[in-house]
Amino acid sequence: MPASSNPDAAHGRPPGLESLMPGNAMEGLDESTWVDVIQKMDEVYSQLIDDEIELEKKNAELEQSQQFILSVLSAMSDVLLVCNERGVIEETNAALCELVGRAEADLHGTSFYDLLADSVSVERARTVLDNTNPPRRGEGLELNLLDAQGQSVPVDANCTPRVGANGRRVGTVFVARPTAEIKRAYHELRSAHEALKRAQQQLLHSEKMASLGRLVAGVAHELNNPISFVLGNVHALSRYCDRLRQYVAAVHAGESSEQLEELRARLRIDHMLNDLPSLIEGTLEGAQRTANIVNGLKRFSAMDPEARVPVDLNEVIKRAIHWVGKGAAPSFQVKWQPGPPLTVTGSSGQLQQVLMNLLQNAQDAMTGNANAEKVVWIDTESAGNRVRLRLRDNGPGIAAEHLSHIFDPFFTTKPVGKGTGLGLSISYGIVEQHGGVLSASNHPGGGAEFLLELPVAS
Structure with missing residues (x-):
């Protein structure tokens, strides 16, 4: 039949419905009933077509989802294995197949x-x-898994239960990573950490040497006094030794009593014997002072150990004031009154470096001050489980735009060649390692103020 002679085909109805038209109707059924039947069949047919289109769309989405899951499994560097409750393998990924040297289907x-x-x-x-x-x-x-060569490969696995729709366990998902890679990454991280610690310690020591270099003139003067004293006493002892040798030789030669008495008076033996104890005592005192100065320098310049011990903060402040004062201008004064012991846990040398950096920073800040007297005030107090130290100078203070950068590494307002910009940064790190806090502000009465807080030794 030609297409133009089939009106059902033009309306999207299945062919053959003309046989159901009223001309062939069964007896007892009117025309309206058959029209309703045909309309219902059209609706059912249209619904079937819509369902088929939707099914094809869902199948396409399902294929895309499967492709996405497969691409994810293939891209995983970790080993993936899915098994049922009896341990039978149901799913794997490319990483596992490559490790064991077997195909996924196998x-x-x-x-x-x-x-x-x-x-x-x-x-x-x-x-x-x-x-x-x-x-x-x-x-x-x-x-331990068997690789393609039959060798044991240690892996760190995470085993997660796989639960079915009924809430019961239907299997297990194993996700594993060879620990050799983890160990290699750990060793690399550890090596980098050790290198960083060494660099930090070298930087700390370099800054300490820079601080020590600023005190060379004061240290030389400090050493010159006891050494000169010892040297003078040694020369006197050398002369006394010559006189004693001459007098003892006369005694052994059997000189008469009159001659020995005359020689004794001429060599001033009695005066020499009375002077010897003070000369020896002065020499020992000068040598001890020299040894104390050298030990103090060694203690400050030495690389500090990692161990933390109880430290009296008063002693640290005292030593820091002593050494900074040796290299400071004569008009530089530190006003501090020691109070009760303030014991903290830490490194005495590192804490001394912090105090010396703060004092030297205050001294440098007051260099251009028009005041005739340059003063630093240090106050300490114990508040609960914290020790607070406030250090204030009468300099120009810290510019507002510099307050937020004052502890940044290599930040400095000093001219080129006058500072490294590391003193306050290193001090901040030392205090932080001791469990404390170091902050800076401007005092209402003028000048900069640094607040150091440390935990009290338990």
């Missing part, structure tokens, strides 16, 4: 236990699979 349907290298790993995996009430977040364990 692994499906085989036992997970066949991939394990030793009985210990088998027992661990069996314990996880046999657990009827596993944690939903999974649990970790160490296993």
